[in-house]
Amino acid sequence: MEALIRERFEQVLEKMAKAAQSVGRNPEEVQLVVVTKTHPPETVYAALAAGARLLGENYAEEGVEKMQTLAAMGVNLTSVKWHMIGHVQSRKAGLIAQYFDLLHSLDSVKLAQRLNQFAGEHHRTVPAFLQLNVSGEGSKSGLPAWDDSHQNSLLEAVTEILNCPHLHLQGLMTLPPFFDDPEAARAYFRKLRGWRDFFARRFPQAGWDHLSMGMSGDFEVAIQEGATLVRVGTAILGVRA
Numbered sequence: 001m002e003a004l005i006r007e008r009f010e011q012v013l014e015k016m017a018k019a020a021q022s023v024g025r026n027p028e029e030v031q032l033v034v035v036t037k038t039h040p041p042e043t044v045y046a047a048l049a050a051g052a053r054l055l056g057e058n059y060a061e062e063g064v065e066k067m068q069t070l071a072a073m074g075v076n077l078t079s080v081k082w083h084m085i086g087h088v089q090s091r092k093a094g095l096i097a098q099y100f101d102l103l104h105s106l107d108s109v110k111l112a113q114r115l116n117q118f119a120g121e122h123h124r125t126v127p128a129f130l131q132l133n134v135s136g137e138g139s140k141s142g143l144p145a146w147d148d149s150h151q152n153s154l155l156e157a158v159t160e161i162l163n164c165p166h167l168h169l170q171g172l173m174t175l176p177p178f179f180d181d182p183e184a185a186r187a188y189f190r191k192l193r194g195w196r197d198f199f200a201r202r203f204p205q206a207g208w209d210h211l212s213m214g215m216s217g218d219f220e221v222a223i224q225e226g227a228t229l230v231r232v233g234t235a236i237l238g239v240r241a
């Protein structure tokens, strides 16, 4: 299993670099988050052995349990960053503030305020991306952002989030609808980049450097459209149980 994961990890890195170069971007601008949700600690260990340093988890408790199991196995986690990429219920905000290095999926002002409170108690500032729903699909979380009619509500939400001193907003994240053809996702990635440019004009004092977009099936298109982090699970670790 370790050799296979290493091979796929390196293949993904190679494809990422090629995608960046295809549009004249520096491959070093794009980071790979290996999505380990539902995979056991042994698989996470293999990903780390292959060179993964950013790990994405969807459920707070599952992630924390893995961190603790790996630490108990004696794995050195000092250079590993744990990213929360899934929807976080407000009552789990404490776990995020205590254990995770970055939140991709900040999707409400209420969650921002809860996180801000817990992060303050832990004397931390939590880096976060605002998750936008750019498709209008009801099943997707994220603040409504599928057309320009959402401008005012988004400006209000960002204003409130920027008032949270223990959160550090650094960019945007989205999850487009699933398509067999990755080209079909391109318009949604472009839309996220459009919102980034919009916020950067309105709130130049805040950080808008990051776009978290692209998964196993469409990370190359996402990189061509400006992704700075891609979140890849299946293409490296195989199909989830």
Ligand SMILES: *Cc1c(COP(=O)(O)O)cnc(C)c1O
Pocket: 035, 037, 058, 085, 086, 175, 215, 216, 217, 231, 232, 233, 234, 235
């Ligand atoms: C599961 C998941 C991924 C990874 O999906 P793959 O298709 O396995 O690469 C990326 N982002 C989010 C938010 C996820 O939930």
